[in-house]
Amino acid sequence: MNKLSLQLMDLLEISLGLDQAYFKHFFEENDSILRLNHYPPCQKPDSTLGTGPHSDPTSLTILHQDQVGGLQVFSDEKWHSIAPIQGAFVVNIGDTFMALTNGVYKSCLHRAVVNNRVVRRSLAFFLCPKMDKPVTPAAGLVNEANPRKYPDFTWATLLEFTQRHYRADMKTLDVFSKWVQEQESTQKSNTLGIYQ
């Protein structure tokens, strides 16, 4: 999974016109996560969700789902079911990759619904940066037409933030960025205070 995700990073890099293996080096060491989701049958599937709406805070998600179905993606103001295809993975962009590409690639809002008949299982591999590595966009993606959108941050900080602030919309990275900037300016004024 790790190897596949790095190969996908190469392709994404080519699609962005970058030529310095920036992402490959960036993710060479990583703190990726593997998660098994288990959704038992539910008596009230219309009033219950297996996984609530969210965007993955991670960089790239490679999801294997069984043949039951339940994954949905929000696009054009409605939820679309992503029907399982035997032998195929679903690949999602996460918030950290949105930051690394300065907003060129966008994360997507998705959820998992349940049913009242059978168990559903999915296996998600989340490519994540090394915990303490600064997440900063590739230089070639910041310019006058596309100025810097998000501050530098670490995966450890974003992970902790998302565990404390769940959002059922697409605004996680914007709200997190604002929080990081507020923290930085508080730190600056504290430092200035010491020397005043």
Ligand SMILES: O=C(O)CCC(=O)C(=O)O
């Ligand atoms: O089970 C699924 O299809 C989606 C799971 C998911 O979105 C996640 O684990 O982040």
Ligand SMILES: [Fe+2]
């Ligand atoms: Fe997800």
